[in-house]
Amino acid sequence: MPELTAPLASDTITIRVRYPEADAMGYMHHSVYVQYLEMGRIELLRKLGHSYANLESQGVFFVVTKLQVRYRAPARFDQVLTLTTKLVRQGPVRFDHEYELSRNDILLATASTTIACVGADGQVRAIPDEIQVND
Amino acid sequence: MPELTAPLASDTITIRVRYPEADAMGYMHHSVYVQYLEMGRIELLRKLGHSYANLESQGVFFVVTKLQVRYRAPARFDQVLTLTTKLVRQGPVRFDHEYELSRNDILLATASTTIACVGADGQVRAIPDEIQVND
Amino acid sequence: MPELTAPLASDTITIRVRYPEADAMGYMHHSVYVQYLEMGRIELLRKLGHSYANLESQGVFFVVTKLQVRYRAPARFDQVLTLTTKLVRQGPVRFDHEYELSRNDILLATASTTIACVGADGQVRAIPDEIQVND
Amino acid sequence: MPELTAPLASDTITIRVRYPEADAMGYMHHSVYVQYLEMGRIELLRKLGHSYANLESQGVFFVVTKLQVRYRAPARFDQVLTLTTKLVRQGPVRFDHEYELSRNDILLATASTTIACVGADGQVRAIPDEIQVND
Numbered sequence: 001m002p003e004l005t006a007p008l009a010s011d012t013i014t015i016r017v018r019y020p021e022a023d024a025m026g027y028m029h030h031s032v033y034v035q036y037l038e039m040g041r042i043e044l045l046r047k048l049g050h051s052y053a054n055l056e057s058q059g060v061f062f063v064v065t066k067l068q069v070r071y072r073a074p075a076r077f078d079q080v081l082t083l084t085t086k087l088v089r090q091g092p093v094r095f096d097h098e099y100e101l102s103r104n105d106i107l108l109a110t111a112s113t114t115i116a117c118v119g120a121d122g123q124v125r126a127i128p129d130e131i132q133v134n135d
Numbered sequence: 136m137p138e139l140t141a142p143l144a145s146d147t148i149t150i151r152v153r154y155p156e157a158d159a160m161g162y163m164h165h166s167v168y169v170q171y172l173e174m175g176r177i178e179l180l181r182k183l184g185h186s187y188a189n190l191e192s193q194g195v196f197f198v199v200t201k202l203q204v205r206y207r208a209p210a211r212f213d214q215v216l217t218l219t220t221k222l223v224r225q226g227p228v229r230f231d232h233e234y235e236l237s238r239n240d241i242l243l244a245t246a247s248t249t250i251a252c253v254g255a256d257g258q259v260r261a262i263p264d265e266i267q268v269n270d
Numbered sequence: 271m272p273e274l275t276a277p278l279a280s281d282t283i284t285i286r287v288r289y290p291e292a293d294a295m296g297y298m299h300h301s302v303y304v305q306y307l308e309m310g311r312i313e314l315l316r317k318l319g320h321s322y323a324n325l326e327s328q329g330v331f332f333v334v335t336k337l338q339v340r341y342r343a344p345a346r347f348d349q350v351l352t353l354t355t356k357l358v359r360q361g362p363v364r365f366d367h368e369y370e371l372s373r374n375d376i377l378l379a380t381a382s383t384t385i386a387c388v389g390a391d392g393q394v395r396a397i398p399d400e401i402q403v404n405d
Numbered sequence: 406m407p408e409l410t411a412p413l414a415s416d417t418i419t420i421r422v423r424y425p426e427a428d429a430m431g432y433m434h435h436s437v438y439v440q441y442l443e444m445g446r447i448e449l450l451r452k453l454g455h456s457y458a459n460l461e462s463q464g465v466f467f468v469v470t471k472l473q474v475r476y477r478a479p480a481r482f483d484q485v486l487t488l489t490t491k492l493v494r495q496g497p498v499r500f501d502h503e504y505e506l507s508r509n510d511i512l513l514a515t516a517s518t519t520i521a522c523v524g525a526d527g528q529v530r531a532i533p534d535e536i537q538v539n540d
Contacts, residue, residue, distance in 0.1 A: 019312065019322075020164040020305055024157040024212055024461070027527075030469040031155060031439040035290055038436075042289065042348075052289075053348035056429070064435040067474040074468070074527060077159055078312075078323035122432075122479060154447065154457075155440055159326070162392075165334040166308075169301040170425055177424065177483075187424075188483035191294070198344070199300040204337040209392060213447075213458035257297075257344060290436060292429040294482055299425040347429055 007086035007098070008133045011044040016080050027074040033109055034067065037099050040085030041115070044097075050131050059120045060128060062095070066114040073108045075101075081108065090132060093117050093124050142221035142233070143268045146179040151215050162209040168244055169202065172234050175220030176250070179232075185266050194255045195263060200229070201249040208243045210236075216243065225267060228252050228259050277356035277368070278403045281314040286350050297344040303379055304337065307369050310355030311385070314367075320401050329390045330398060335364070336384035343378045345371075351378065360402060363387050363394050412491035412503070413538045416449040421485050432479040438514055439472065442504050445490030446520070449502075455536050464525045465533060470499070471519040478513045480506075486513065495537060498522050498529050 021032045041062075042052045055061070075081055082102050089096035099111040117127045150171055158164045176197075177187045190196075210216055217237050224231035234246040252262045285306055293299045311332075312322045325331070345351055352372050359366035369381040387397045426437045446467075447457045460466075480486055487507050494501035504516040522532045 018305065019308055020158055020166060022159040023155055024159065024161045025466055025468075026159045027468070029155040029440075030472065031436050031443075034436040034439055035288065035434075038289055051348065053346070056347075061430055063430075063432070063476065063479070065476050067435065067472070067476070069472040071468065071470050071472070076323070077326075078321065153440065154443055160331055160333075162333070164305075165337065166301045166304040169304055170299075170423065173301075173424055186483065188481070191482075196295055198295075198297070198341065200341050202300065202337070202339040202341070206333065206335050206337070209333070211458070212461075213456065290428055290434040293425055294427040294429065294431045296429045301425060 005088075007088050008090060009044060009048055010084060010086040011040070011047045012082060012084045013040060013043045014080050014082050015039065017075050017077050019077050022077040026076055028076065030069070030071055033069055033071070033101065033111070036081070036083055036101065037085070037097075037111055037113060040083045040099055041097055041113075044085045044087065045131070048131070048133065055131070060125075060131075061118050061120065062115040063118050063122075064113055065094070065116050067111070068113075069109055069111040071109050073106055075103060075108055079103055087133060090127070092126050095127070140223075142223050143225060144179060144183055145219060145221040146175065146182045147217060147219045148175060148178050149215050149217050150174065152210050152212050154212050157212040160209075161211055163211065165204070165206060168204055168206070168236065168246070171216070171218055171236065172220070172232075172246055172248060175218045175234055176232055176248075179220045179222065180266070183266070183268065190266070195260075195266075196253050196255065197230070197250040198253055198257075199248055200251050202246070203248075204244055204246040206244050208241055210238060210243055214238055222268060225262070227261050230262070275358075277358050278360060279314060279318055280354060280356040281310065281317045282352060282354045283310060283313050284350050284352050285309065287345050287347050289347055292347040295344075296346055298346065300339070300341060303339055303341070303371065303381070306351070306353055306371065307355070307367070307381055307383060310353045310369055311367055311383075314355045314357065315401070318401070318403065325401070330395075330401075331388050331390065332365070332385040333388050333392075334383055335386050337381070338383075339379055339381040341379050343376055345373060345378055349373055357403060360397070362396050365397070410493075412493050413495060414449060414453060415489060415491040416445065416452045417487060417489045418445060418448050419485050419487050420444065422480050422482050424482055427482040430479075431481055433481065435474070435476060438474055438476070438506065438516070441486070441488055441506065442490070442502070442516055442518060445488045445504055446502055446518075449490045449492065450536070453536070453538065460536070465530075465536075466523050466525065467500070467520040468523050469518055470521050472516070473518075474514055474516040476514050478511055480508060480513055484508055492538060495532070497531050500532070
């Protein structure tokens with residue numbers, strides 16, 4: 001039986017669905033989930049002691065290179081959702097995250113992303129040591 | 136009887152309402168109108184021979200300082216709207232625009248904005264001569 | 271000296287600026303302020319004991335008919351803003367609100383809106399008694 | 406050598422990047438690509454003779470169940486992008502699409518989605534015969 005690998009770091013936040021985030025079906029639009037994933041990454045970074053706004057002002061940017069989302073159940077305006085963000089892999093220039101978005105006990109979506117570190121010029125650069133997570 | 140003053144410049148564009156721009160009522164969200172007004176200004180500028188993207192790369196930015204919208208009738212997903220943008224006043228550092236958004240013969244909204252010219256530092260600066268409109 | 275009129279009701283919320291809400295200038299886009307005003311109205315309603323989501327499910331909708339915003343200073347990604355929403359007038363079918371958005375002691379914007387009550391058919395209808403605010 | 410399979414249907418549209426779609430890096434935000442994919446699907450459907458707005462009014466909705474995006478190069482405000490949308494598989498209740506987004510000869514992103522047909526109640530239903538594509 002394989003061992004479950006613990007994430008390097010994880011964080012859980014709650015987000016209330018805003019009115020314009022729902023579409024004419026009454027469902028939160030599927031592009032909004034992608035914005036929530038980014039909020040999850042930014043808050044995980046904050047929990048680890050880093051401000052993404054400060055990183056950018058120091059010329060450290062992250063761009064998404066890969067995104068996968070599985071949508072399982074809809075969300076609606078005003079619902080309070082729970083997003084868990086896990087850092088599952090880190091390399092010299094990239095982080096891989098996995099996500100679970102749910103409402104109460106209902107799993108709404110799972111997702112994974114790869115983000116790469118770039119400079120103000122958009123060229124790939126090493127992730128600064130201080131934001132690498134130690135095992 | 137007062138004379139009608141002709142605008143200094145005007146332009147009309149059509150915009151098709153996108154799916155996520157409609158909210159759970161099925162109506163285009165009222166914040167989206169504000170994005171359309173900006174598209175009207177950018178296209179009017181283009182018609183006058185200027186690219187807002189180029190202006191920004193030269194350190195010429197415009198920020199909205201005043202906005203008024205009167206919403207008269209809703210728009211829905213996939214409808215093709217007509218937006219007329221008029222430059223009605225220009226000063227050394229600001230432009231005033233007026234707008235009419237309609238669908239077929241139905242007036243959906245009227246609006247007015249004031250935009251001010253700022254540099255990359257956010258400080259007010261003179262509008263470059265070449266983008267002032269001659270009477 | 272005129273007496274200051276107290277609002278019928280008011281509420282203050284904080285909102286952290288999200289990454290995609292900032293534009294290429296680094297400023298929160300001016301259309302996003304309009305979404306924040308709506309969040310202010312919804313939270314004021316909640317404070318008064320009403321859920322806008324529930325109202326909609328009962329066929330009570332509000333549409334914005336008039337909007338005015340004065341933009342005074344920019345906001346940036348990750349800043350925490352304070353929005354005060356005041357109900358300043360109520361009529362049989364409409365509510366007037368006024369707003370102040372600030373960051374620390376810096377006033378970023380003031381705004382006012384008129385919203386009208388409509389049914390699921392989009393026709394104006396009376397605001398239900400239970401959501402009128404008593405003086 | 407494997408044969409290349411032709412898509413069941415395909416369409417190419419151009420989209421100009423809007424100002425608020427760019428973020429503080431100056432890049433089109435990665436969530437916006439997801440909105441563009443939906444525009445590609447809607448226009449492909451229109452090319453095949455169907456209006457998604459009309460389908461919805463007949464109780465035929467599509468929800469995204471799976472999304473994958475590979476981001477390869479950034480897009481910026483005002484650039485005109487080319488999106489090719491291909492219907493690559495159809496089943497009784499789902500369509501699979503693949504996408505290429507490019508600017509001039511630069512490939513910006515590739516993507517794939519699965520969409521499922523649901524009724525107004527959100528329950529999976531058969532895709533109506535008339536919108537199935539014949540080989």
